[in-house]
Amino acid sequence: MITFPNCKINLGLNILRKREDGFHDLETVFFPINLQDALEIVPSSTKTQITVTGIAAGNPENNLCLKAYLLVKKDYPQLPAITIHLHKAIPIGAGLGGGSADAAFMLQLLNTKFYLHIPGDKIFDYALQLGSDCSFFLLNKPCLASGRGEVLEPINLSLSGHKILLINPGIHVSTAEAFKKIIPAIPAKKINDIVLQPIETWKEELGNDFENYVFERYPHVKKIKEDLYQKGAVYAAMSGSGSTVFGIFKKDEIINYKNEQRFFYKLINVARL
Numbered sequence: 001m002i003t004f005p006n007c008k009i010n011l012g013l014n015i016l017r018k019r020e021d022g023f024h025d026l027e028t029v030f031f032p033i034n035l036q037d038a039l040e041i042v043p044s045s046t047k048t049q050i051t052v053t054g055i056a057a058g059n060p061e062n063n064l065c066l067k068a069y070l071l072v073k074k075d076y077p078q079l080p081a082i083t084i085h086l087h088k089a090i091p092i093g094a095g096l097g098g099g100s101a102d103a104a105f106m107l108q109l110l111n112t113k114f115y116l117h118i119p120g121d122k123i124f125d126y127a128l129q130l131g132s133d134c135s136f137f138l139l140n141k142p143c144l145a146s147g148r149g150e151v152l153e154p155i156n157l158s159l160s161g162h163k164i165l166l167i168n169p170g171i172h173v174s175t176a177e178a179f180k181k182i183i184p185a186i187p188a189k190k191i192n193d194i195v196l197q198p199i200e201t202w203k204e205e206l207g208n209d210f211e212n213y214v215f216e217r218y219p220h221v222k223k224i225k226e227d228l229y230q231k232g233a234v235y236a237a238m239s240g241s242g243s244t245v246f247g248i249f250k251k252d253e254i255i256n257y258k259n260e261q262r263f264f265y266k267l268i269n270v271a272r273l
């Protein structure tokens, strides 16, 4: 059985406070986009194994797909051995949540393929053990997220009539390191109020608290954002803890993007979501 985990961008991101458990309370809007990995599972007569192709994703033994399998196996010993094949197309450590998406899709794949009938709240609990933004991919629709990122409230936000250009300069930003550099603060205006305003107002009002740290450390990430505005983006920002930057353009805008630095880039047609 095969499935295609997609990724997300963050429309605004505020880090509100540090919690006693070491995590941070945040507020963001997760918006799903159709850049996808491919994830296949096949029952195996020997032991559970994983192969990963496409973009390098580190040691396969640490892959979140395998972690998701082991988490479920602990409670559902009837789960048979499987061969997992993951083809990575979503850049790694890029603020696009690709690893969490793979893990969330794996939980759902196991549940469906092996008729485990895992209750919804238990699946959400597994997801939260695998990553703070993992639960979002179980819903996979535009959501206001709070808490660690797992308190989700679907919002009626459409970007139809627009297209999104993603640019990833290949810098792997550690989410944990990025959090250490931020001084949490409560913003003057809530993100859900801003994203429901006309998109033209976002440029002045919708911010990502990770940008200052990442832009200072890697000035060419800041330059990508500036370039996107120069090319006519209605809104441009870094996604999550970076380093992917996205620009939202009107659908009929002609974007003259020359990839001189050979960055990963992808034009997303939002209407197809």
Ligand SMILES: C[C@@](CO)(OP(=O)(O)O)[C@H](O)COP(=O)(O)OP(=O)(O)OC[C@H]1O[C@@H](n2ccc(N)nc2=O)[C@H](O)[C@@H]1O
Pocket (backbone or CB within 6 Å): 010, 013, 022, 023, 024, 025, 026, 028, 094, 095, 096, 097, 100, 130, 131, 132, 133, 134, 147, 148, 149, 175, 176, 179, 239, 240, 241, 242
């Ligand atoms: C902050 C976001 C915004 O989208 O960054 P990106 O990963 O997308 O860049 C995500 O929610 C990240 O989700 P995820 O990547 O699953 O994070 P986790 O694995 O749970 O956590 C990685 C590390 O980040 C820190 N962390 C993460 C989430 C959170 N609300 N508070 C934190 O302090 C913790 O130090 C944690 O050990």
Ligand SMILES: Nc1ncnc2c1ncn2[C@@H]1O[C@H](COP(=O)(O)OP(=O)(O)O)[C@@H](O)[C@H]1O
Pocket (backbone or CB within 6 Å): 057, 058, 059, 062, 063, 064, 065, 086, 088, 091, 092, 093, 094, 095, 096, 097, 098, 099, 100, 102, 103, 173, 175, 240, 241, 242
């Ligand atoms: N299936 C996977 N896909 C991507 N990264 C994975 C996966 N499994 C484990 N990882 C590890 O998770 C880390 C970041 O994952 P990713 O979700 O791509 O980043 P981000 O949270 O910034 O979007 C990387 O260090 C990577 O080695």
